[in-house]
Amino acid sequence: MIRALVFDVFGTLVDWRSGVAREAARLLGAEVPTLDAGAFADAWRRRYGPSLETVRSGARPFVDLDTLHADSLPLVLAEFGIVGVSDATQRELVQAWHRLDAWPDVPHALRRLRTRHLLAPNSNGHIRLMADLARRNGLIFDAILGAGHSRDYKPKPALYRDAVAAFGFAPAETLMVAAHSGDLAAAASHGLSTAHIARPRENGPGGGETAPNVPVTYAARDLTDLADQLGC
Amino acid sequence: MIRALVFDVFGTLVDWRSGVAREAARLLGAEVPTLDAGAFADAWRRRYGPSLETVRSGARPFVDLDTLHADSLPLVLAEFGIVGVSDATQRELVQAWHRLDAWPDVPHALRRLRTRHLLAPNSNGHIRLMADLARRNGLIFDAILGAGHSRDYKPKPALYRDAVAAFGFAPAETLMVAAHSGDLAAAASHGLSTAHIARPRENGPGGGETAPNVPVTYAARDLTDLADQLGC
Numbered sequence: 001m002i003r004a005l006v007f008d009v010f011g012t013l014v015d016w017r018s019g020v021a022r023e024a025a026r027l028l029g030a031e032v033p034t035l036d037a038g039a040f041a042d043a044w045r046r047r048y049g050p051s052l053e054t055v056r057s058g059a060r061p062f063v064d065l066d067t068l069h070a071d072s073l074p075l076v077l078a079e080f081g082i083v084g085v086s087d088a089t090q091r092e093l094v095q096a097w098h099r100l101d102a103w104p105d106v107p108h109a110l111r112r113l114r115t116r117h118l119l120a121p122n123s124n125g126h127i128r129l130m131a132d133l134a135r136r137n138g139l140i141f142d143a144i145l146g147a148g149h150s151r152d153y154k155p156k157p158a159l160y161r162d163a164v165a166a167f168g169f170a171p172a173e174t175l176m177v178a179a180h181s182g183d184l185a186a187a188a189s190h191g192l193s194t195a196h197i198a199r200p201r202e203n204g205p206g207g208g209e210t211a212p213n214v215p216v217t218y219a220a221r222d223l224t225d226l227a228d229q230l231g232c
Numbered sequence: 233m234i235r236a237l238v239f240d241v242f243g244t245l246v247d248w249r250s251g252v253a254r255e256a257a258r259l260l261g262a263e264v265p266t267l268d269a270g271a272f273a274d275a276w277r278r279r280y281g282p283s284l285e286t287v288r289s290g291a292r293p294f295v296d297l298d299t300l301h302a303d304s305l306p307l308v309l310a311e312f313g314i315v316g317v318s319d320a321t322q323r324e325l326v327q328a329w330h331r332l333d334a335w336p337d338v339p340h341a342l343r344r345l346r347t348r349h350l351l352a353p354n355s356n357g358h359i360r361l362m363a364d365l366a367r368r369n370g371l372i373f374d375a376i377l378g379a380g381h382s383r384d385y386k387p388k389p390a391l392y393r394d395a396v397a398a399f400g401f402a403p404a405e406t407l408m409v410a411a412h413s414g415d416l417a418a419a420a421s422h423g424l425s426t427a428h429i430a431r432p433r434e435n436g437p438g439g440g441e442t443a444p445n446v447p448v449t450y451a452a453r454d455l456t457d458l459a460d461q462l463g464c
Contacts, residue, residue, distance in 0.1 A: 118363055127398040131350055131374040142363040143376045148398065166359040166380065 002193060002230060004167040005113055006122035006145060008154075008178035011202045013110075013121075013223075014100040014133055017041045018204075023096030027089055032082055038204050043079055047072035052124060052153040062151040064126035069094045098129055102137040103199070109223035110139050112232040118142045122163045122176065124153050143167075155186035164192065175217070177226065185214045193217040195226050234425060234462060236399040237345055238354035238377060240386075240410035243434040245342075245353075245455075246332040246365055249273045250436075255328030259321055264314055270436050275311055279304035284356060284385040294383040296358035301326045330361055334369040335431070341455035342371050344464040350374045354395045354408065356385050375399075387418035396424065407449070409458065417446045425449040427458050 010016045020041035028035055051068040054060045073090055077083070085093075113119060120143040121130045127148035134141060145166050150158040164174045171191030178184050179199035188194050195218040202208030212219055220226035242248045253269035260267055283300040286292045305322055309315070317325075345351060352375040353362045359380035366373060377398050382390040396406045403423030410416050411431035420426050427450040434440030444451055452458035 118367075127375045127377075128400045131399070134374065135350075140372055142366065143359045144374075145359075149381060167363070168360045 001173055002117060002175045003169040003173040004118040004120070005175045005177055005195075006120050006163045006192075008176075008180060008183050009121050009123035009125055009130065009133065009146075010100075011199055011208070012177060012179040012197055013106050013139070014102050014137070015202070016045065016097070016100050017202065019100035020044060020096045023093065023099060027092055027096075028082065028085070032080070035080070035082075040076065040080060042203065042206065044069070044072065044076045047075060056153050056156055062147075065097065065124060065129060065147065066094055066126070069097055097125070098132040099136065100133060102133075102139065103222070105222040105224045107138050109227045112227040113223075113230065114140060114142075116230070116232050117175075118167050120145045120163070120166070122146045122154075122159060154183060157186075157190060160187050160190040160192055164190070177223075179209055181209060181212045181214045181216075184212060184216055188215070195220060197223060197226065233405055234349060234407045235401040235405040236350040236352070237407045237409055237427075238352050238395045238424075240408075240412060240415050241353050241355035241357055241362065241365065241378075242332075243431055243440070244409060244411040244429055245338050245371070246334050246369070247434070248277065248329070248332050249434065251332035252276060252328045255325065255331060259324055259328075260314060260317070264312070267312070267314075272308065272312060274435065274438065276301070276304065276308045279307060288385050288388055294379075297329065297356060297361060297379065298326050298358070301329060329357070330364040331368065332365060334365075334371065335454070337454040337456045339370050341459045344459040345455075345462065346372060346374075348462070348464050349407075350399050352377045352395070352398070354378045354386075354391060386415060389418075389422060392419050392422040392424055396422070409455075411441055413441060413444045413446045413448075416444060416448055420447070427452060429455060429458065 007013055021037035024040045025037040051072050055062055073093060077085055119141050121141060123130060123146040127144050130144045143166060145163045147153055150162045152158050164171045172193050175193045175195055176184060176187035177195045179197045179202060184194040184196055194216040196212035196216045197220050198210050199208040200210045218226060218229055239245055252273035256272045257269040283304050287294055305325060309317055351373050353373060355362060355378040359376050362376045375398060377395045379385055382394045384390050396403050404425050407425045407427055408416060408419035409427045411429045411434060416426040416428055426448040428444035428448045429452050430442045431440040432442045450458060450461055
């Protein structure tokens, strides 16, 4: 019996690559007409894991994802040979991550899931970032968990344990929903139930996970399929 | 310019006294037909401040309000000479605090306020407790802040500082909304704007604050009046 669903967000609920590429083209395209905006989004995303690791390892105290994105942005700009981007434009670029669109199946499926379950993001994005994405896409959650709540980053144990504790159900009654097998393997190691959502276009031409490569409780084609499987 | 509203909940958004009295009458009335259920609610609430202080003082590690309510319940039962209440009934009584009704002005006024502002509870109630109260009353928040987020209790500074930081606006752009002058004085000391909501029936025959006794940014008759004053 599943009582609460906690969601990965970047890639699972929202299409980060298209949104970041759109904002990069808008903000940099005039000065860099040859910019491959999708590749720019990919390059920024590649900095994500190493950025998180500086916090997870204890090398730096917890800072939110806006700070990590702002710190890695100059490296990405340099990688593309883009110089002279103003501080104001860099701040706007960081806001790109607040302006992502949900995958088309998400808004309606979340409304169905919410009729029978408590819902929360369990993302590496902080509270304001999650609130902005929810508002933009008309998503309603019962709480915002994840990095802003646990002051650390997945896959550290606190993120999964705190997500279970916040709603107070048994771990197996709490379903971690993600398009990434590594996130689900970590959740399962703490006793959570797990649902994999196929997002074959997460990385654009780079594809995305079409199926889990670890054991999961549910494997779904999209969030609508998960709502069907849960009988919502 | 106000950008986010953070709310006290018990007394400000929900009528704790009537709800706890209703549940106490339901669960204890058969065995204690003479129970003054309102007085029972008052007695339990009187234990609230001292219970919170055990955590605020550092005498015990953070525990949530369900735990504090469960710990103080036997003392309240003893105060009323009620003996032999089963563990199961005591657990149900603790759940009374999850089954409180909003004051009648709250649901519609919150919807109005949400059109222009980010909203979150900043209560001493934990995340599940806030989620249950929101669901019961059809309230939609952008996040749940307060004790479950800060792992401490008002009026400790962390509750106000963390509420500001979670949405990331300036302190003065963050409006603490409460029916209790003490809560607002603490918020103001950290730079937040403040709104007092009159709740003259919070304590039943014991009354409630009809006006703030400290300087505030807004003083409102109810939440509808606050929405009017904010131009929502």
